[in-house]
Amino acid sequence: MTIDAMHWVWNQSTTTGNPRLVLLAIADKASSAECTVRMGTTELRARLNASKSVVVNAVDKALASGELLMVAPAVGSRAATYQLPYAVGYRRPTPGSTGPDSGPLSQSYRSGIETPNAHQGSGIRTGSENARGPESGPGGSGIETPRGPESGPLHQTTPTRSGSKQDGPPTTAAATVIPAFAHPLVGMINRAGYDTLRWNNLDSAEWLIIHALIKAHGTERLARFAIEQCQQRQITYGRYFISGWKDLAVVHDDTPEGVSRLPALRPVPSPAPSPAVARRNASRDYLDELSAQLRAGGSQ
Structure with a gap:
């Protein structure tokens, strides 16, 4: 899978410069069919032979292009997990082939x-x-x-590409239209000044994920998160927000509207008396008992 993933970067990726080197570094380590790699900033710096700021900037640009996804963020000493989404399932052409691997030759x-x-x-x-x-x-x-x-x-004596180089990330006919349930979310983000974001590269499975996230968190919360991300970095594709939306904590509120729940009241235990107080109480009880005995004897 590593060779196929690197072949995709060399022949299909639209990135240039350091972001392209980031994709090549990740593709070089991708050994699974899902093209996922766990890689930290230290390892990327060693592979790119660049400073931390250069590497961080290159990773951000690769993420903004949509050709790199952060599947899981870094937690503590555990590095982040990245994926090359468009290299999943990609196969380089067979050497000596006279046309694309899939489908008949063109006319x-x-x-x-x-x-x-x-x-x-x-x-x-x-x-x-x-x-x-x-x-x-x-x-x-x-x-x-x-x-x-x-x-x-x-x-032909040289292998042909499996497809012409695209001007942008591949799209599907079913994903070129924003679903009705996502119109309020996209509209809020557009009204905040980020109407240049591209949403037409999402497939139907990703729209289903967004639909579930809207139900779990609400449109306003997802829009606020997306706007905050756009304020921090330059983002081109709407797909970038999905991993962050997934990490949002779910807020459970089963209290009926207009009802404020208070904790149950518990009796406060009385403090234990000090030794001196205990002695005074015992002496007083003894004197009271003695007085009662004397009154009882005098009355006889």
Whole structure:
């Protein structure tokens, strides 16, 4: 997976400079199919051979591009966990392949060989009727020489990319429209002055996560968190907020509206008397008892 992830960074990533080096450093260590890596600032500094401020700035730019995600933040001595989301499932083209790994060759790379029917011979045709090879004998064999694409020979000797380089992160047709339940959230963030954020790179699974987070925390709390993040750093894609929203503590409040719960009242125990007070009380009790005995004897 490491080679595939690095191939994706080299050929598909839109980042440049230090953010691209951060992606390459993480891809070099990615050994799982999920392309997740636990890596701290110290290790990134060693790989980039740069200062802490340069590394932190490069990581922030890579996160803002959407091509790097922070799956779990750093806690104590435990490093943060990063993911290359667009490298998940990516496979580099097989060496010597003549086209993309998935799907048929494009129309411009087809040889144009056609067999009209079984009664008319092979009927081999080229992409252009004007390009004909030499005939094999008198009358000709009728087999026309196939011609490769206009830009090169018929058979490629170098592997092609699995897809053209994109101008931005890939999107799906289902995720190009913001769902209705997210309109209030996106609207609050836009009204705060951050209406240039791009939300069209989220897939349906991520919108479902946001829907659950809205139910758990409320629209206003998620919007406030997103605005605070935008004030601290330059953010381009709305996907950046999902990991932070997941870390928000859930506030449980089962008290009915308008009712204030007070703690149950408990009796306060009386303080134990001091030794001197205890002696005085014992002496007083003895004198009272003696007086009662004398009164009882005098009355007889």
